[in-house]
Amino acid sequence: MNSTDTIFVAGHRGLVGSALVRLLNERGHTNILTRSRGELDLTNQHDVNSFFSEHKPAYVFMAAAKVGGILANNTYPADFLGKNLAIQTNVIDAAYRHGTRKFLFLGSSCIYPKFAEQPIRESSLLTAPLEPTNEWYAIAKIAGIKMCQAYRKQYGFNSISAMPTNLYGPGDNFDLQDSHVLPALIRKFHMAKQRGDAFVLVWGTGTPRREFLHVDDLADALLYLMEHYDSEEIINVGVGEDITIRELAELIREIIGYEGEIRFDTSKPDGTPRKLLDISRLSETGWRASIALRDGIRSTYDWYLDNVA
Secondary structure, eight states: OOTTSOEEEETTTSHHHHHHHHHHHHTTOOOEEOOOTTTOOTTOHHHHHHHHHHHOOSEEEEOOOOOOOHHHHHHOHHHHHHHHHHHHHHHHHHHHHTTOSEEEEEOOGGGSOTTOOSSBOGGGTTSSOOOGGGHHHHHHHHHHHHHHHHHHHHHOOOEEEEEEOEEESTTOOOOTTTOOHHHHHHHHHHHHHHHTOSEEEEESOSOOEEOEEEHHHHHHHHHHHHHHOOOSSOEEEOOSOOEEHHHHHHHHHHHHTOOSEEEEETTSOOOSSEEOBOOHHHHHHTOOOOOOHHHHHHHHHHHHHHHTO
C-alpha cells in the first residue's frame, strides 16, 4: 500500500478498527476513510453502494461487526446473525463492484468447532458443531469467509480472511452486560477495589483456557497480511499460548492491586473448554506478536483509568 492510497477502515470506532487507524496514521498513510454508524449504515445496501461508488477505496479492512460476549450472544441471537450477515454482504459486494484492489475480512476464532483439536488449525473449519453460546455470530463470520472465497473464485476478487484469537486493549468494551472476559474482569476488579468488596464473582469454573492478543499486535498483523499474504485460505492470528480463566483473573487482580477473594459462579456457562490457535501459517510468513500479556493488561488498565473509570 502506498501512503496516498485510499484505505477504508470499516468499523473504525471499534476495538480493532481504532487500532488500525492509529497504526495507519503512525505509518504515514494520508488517505484513510472512516465513517461512523450515523454517517453510513452498513446494513443499508443502497448507502453502502453509494459510498463505494463515490470514494472507490483501493484497500478495505473489514473490521465492522456486531460483537459481544456470552450473555449478549445468548440474548440477541437474531441481531448477531442478521446484522452481521447484512453488513458483510453489503461491504464485500460493493468493494468488488467498485474496484477495491484488496479486501481483508476480519473473522473470529469462534468459527471453529467447540471441541476442535488443540491448537486449532485453519483446516478445522466446518468439521464439527460450533459452541452453542456464540454460534449465531460464528455462522455469520463463516458466511463472510465463504463469500470472500466465492468472490475470489468467481470474479477474481482479491480478498483474504484473518481469524484473530481473543482480543483486548485500548478502546475495548468494559460494559459488564455485553463485554468479553478480559475487559469485564478489569472492570470487576477495579470496582471491587474501589468499594472495598470482600470478593469478586467470576463466571464459570475458571478452568477454560484462552489465548489473548493485544489489539495493537493484531493491527500490525493485519497491515502485514495486507502487504504479504495472498490466498483464499483463512489464516489464524494469535500468540501461540494460552492461560486459564482462573490464571487470568489472578493476574488482573495482581495488576489492579485488589486484595480480596476470587469466587467462581459455577452455575454460569464456561463456553468452549479451550481455544488456542495454531499460528504456524502466520509464523511462516515472518510475523510474530510482540506485546506480553502482563504488559498489555497493565497498559489496558491504564487506558481504562484514563478513559472509562
